[in-house]
Amino acid sequence: MSFVEEIDGQLADSQRLLKLLERVAELQAEKDRIAAEAKKVNKALDEAEQLAVEVLGASGLDGVRAAGKSWFTREFFSVNVPTENREAVVEAARDAGLEDMVTVNTTTLKSWLIENRGDGQPAEAGLAAGTPFDGLVREYREVRLSSRTLG
DSSP, X not given: OOHHHHHHHXXXXXXXXXXXXXXXXXXXXXXXXXXHHHHHHHHHHHHHHHHHHHHHHHHTOSEEEETTEEEEOOOOOOOOOOGGGHHHHXXXXXXXXXXXXXXXXXXXXXXXXXXXXXXXXXXXXXXXXXXXXTTTSOOOOOOOOOOOOOO
């Protein structure tokens, strides 16, 4: 291959990469635009749903059929444990006989595994390789394209 052919090939590869990255930037911008629209719709939806809960509750009805759906209210609960209370909560769970319901916080475990990863470990070995958690945890690894907006 001649020098000119090699340069032409490199230019073609560079142009292909530039076009691909331009397309990625366009799709990121479109995703951001759609996310902003979705945020507006979600806010309006939350407000309408809250008002509907209030009106349905005030009506005394258990449920209503409208717009091709059956509408009713139900209670939803969510629980989280402040960091400073985790040990006490784990101990309370053990005292309550909930041994099988006490779990490890996976975000904390992932951080620990990253911090304690062996320097000589190849990336393919995984985060838990060489730790007491090797074979006990499942891992998902993905390489992603990242960017920063300048200016």
